Amino acid sequence: xxxxxxxxxxxxxxxxxxxxxxxxxxxxxxxxxxxxxxxxxxxxxxxxxxxxxxxxxxxxxxxxxxxxxxxxxxxxxxxxxxxxxxxxxxxxxxxxxxxxxxxxxxxxxxxxxxxxxxxxxxxxxxxxxxxxxxxxxxxx
Amino acid sequence: xxxxxxxxxxxxxxxxxxxxxxxxxxxxxxxxxxxxxxxxxxxxxxxxxxxxxxxxxxxxxxxxxxxxxxxxxxxxxxxxxxxxxxxxxxxxxxxxxxxxxxxxxxxxxxxxxxxxxxxxxxxxxxxxxxxxx
Numbered sequence: 459x460x461x462x463x464x465x466x467x468x469x470x471x472x473x474x475x476x477x478x479x480x481x482x483x484x485x486x487x488x489x490x491x492x493x494x495x496x497x498x499x500x501x502x503x504x505x506x507x508x509x510x511x512x513x514x515x516x517x518x519x520x521x522x523x524x525x526x527x528x529x530x531x532x533x534x535x536x537x538x539x540x541x542x543x544x545x546x547x548x549x550x551x552x553x554x555x556x557x558x559x560x561x562x563x564x565x566x567x568x569x570x571x572x573x574x575x576x577x578x579x580x581x582x583x584x585x586x587x588x589x590x591x592x593x594x595x596x597x598x
Numbered sequence: 599x600x601x602x603x604x605x606x607x608x609x610x611x612x613x614x615x616x617x618x619x620x621x622x623x624x625x626x627x628x629x630x631x632x633x634x635x636x637x638x639x640x641x642x643x644x645x646x647x648x649x650x651x652x653x654x655x656x657x658x659x660x661x662x663x664x665x666x667x668x669x670x671x672x673x674x675x676x677x678x679x680x681x682x683x684x685x686x687x688x689x690x691x692x693x694x695x696x697x698x699x700x701x702x703x704x705x706x707x708x709x710x711x712x713x714x715x716x717x718x719x720x721x722x723x724x725x726x727x728x729x730x731x
Contacts, residue, residue, distance in 0.1 A: 491628075
């Protein structure tokens with residue numbers, strides 16, 4: 459699989475903060491790699507909620523995740539404050555990228571750069587749908 | 599040799615959307631890696647050298663949702679070995695169809711020196727049993 463190169467966005471559509479909990483730590487006594495993907499989802503859900511939308515109620519359609527790429531840059535530890543910024547990128551007919559910059563505010567280091575491909579999807583009919591025009595208007 | 603692991607997907611693996619949560623796949627892959635490494639005593643051998651795996655990159659393709667009662671057939675084999683990184687290629691199949699594919703890249707971190715080590719020939723030899731023929 460070719461490694462996906464993630465460019466740091468020039469600007470962001472949304473920002474939130476999460477604190478590393480004891481249940482987020484793994485055997486290395488640092489933030490588990492799988493938890494970073496969970497943090498991304500939490501930030502994403504908050505982002506959509508700021509528009510009164512959700513992953514299942516997304517301007518008349520729903521979303522399913524097509525892929526994810528995470529480049530881990532530094533560690534996170536218990537009680538560290540993590541800023542998560544989200545940018546919208548590469549909107550196509552039926553999908554778009556969300557690009558995430560996770561910054562450890564406690565250590566002042568970038569924790570990870572990441573990207574998820576979000577596909578518009580009708581769960582009832584199991585079919586890919588179009589990206590809603592309202593979303594395109596907001597983020598093109 | 600490709601290492602394989604069968605895993606029954608249970609309700610608690612799934613999220614509010616009725617399928618395995620995206621982060622849970624990373625746990626499945628990690629469980630499969632640990633099983634593969636333990637089957638070849640790699641964990642013990644690396645710990646003896648005070649080395650730990652630190653994930654530096656994950657690429658995952660989610661091709662089909664996996665749901666409760668599916669049996670996830672997880673395969674793991676060595677991917678790329680570079681000067682300082684090693685990757686594993688892992689896939690999940692359900693009923694013969696690929697649902698998820700990932701490449702997980704690591705450094706080997708010296709817990710005493712507090713730095714990633716170069717992947718030397720003797721370290722490469724340890725991972726040989728997991729090479730994809």
